[in-house]
Amino acid sequence: MTDHPQDLAPLRRRLAEFAAARHWQPYHTPKNLAAALSVEASELLEIFQWLTPEQSARVMTDPDTAHRVRDEVADVLAYLLQFCEVLDVDPAAALEAKIERNESRFPVPGEPEGRAPEG
Numbered sequence: 001m002t003d004h005p006q007d008l009a010p011l012r013r014r015l016a017e018f019a020a021a022r023h024w025q026p027y028h029t030p031k032n033l034a035a036a037l038s039v040e041a042s043e044l045l046e047i048f049q050w051l052t053p054e055q056s057a058r059v060m061t062d063p064d065t066a067h068r069v070r071d072e073v074a075d076v077l078a079y080l081l082q083f084c085e086v087l088d089v090d091p092a093a094a095l096e097a098k099i100e101r102n103e104s105r106f107p108v109p110g111e112p113e114g115r116a117p118e119g
């Protein structure tokens, strides 16, 4: 997997400017953006709908399917970022808090709670 560190703030601003220039803000209510996010997540799922687990693991080897996957990932992220914009949610902070909660809820088997794995 390639590592592409990317600050999401400039993308968030660009999406907000894109919507504002087209006077789309009245449509960008939290409810509408949550619905749009769900629709785009379903479009991503549709690509995998009838594939076997093995076929689904190979989708990125077909250029057309890989393009569709990237396109739907972009749609999902775009609506998630716009949703975060209108509700003033910091998605990275929310994710970090969630990971920390999950690390506490689901300790590594065999590791004493609160101790980082060695290695």
Ligand SMILES: [Mg+2]
Pocket: 040, 043, 071, 072, 075
């Ligand atoms: Mg789409």
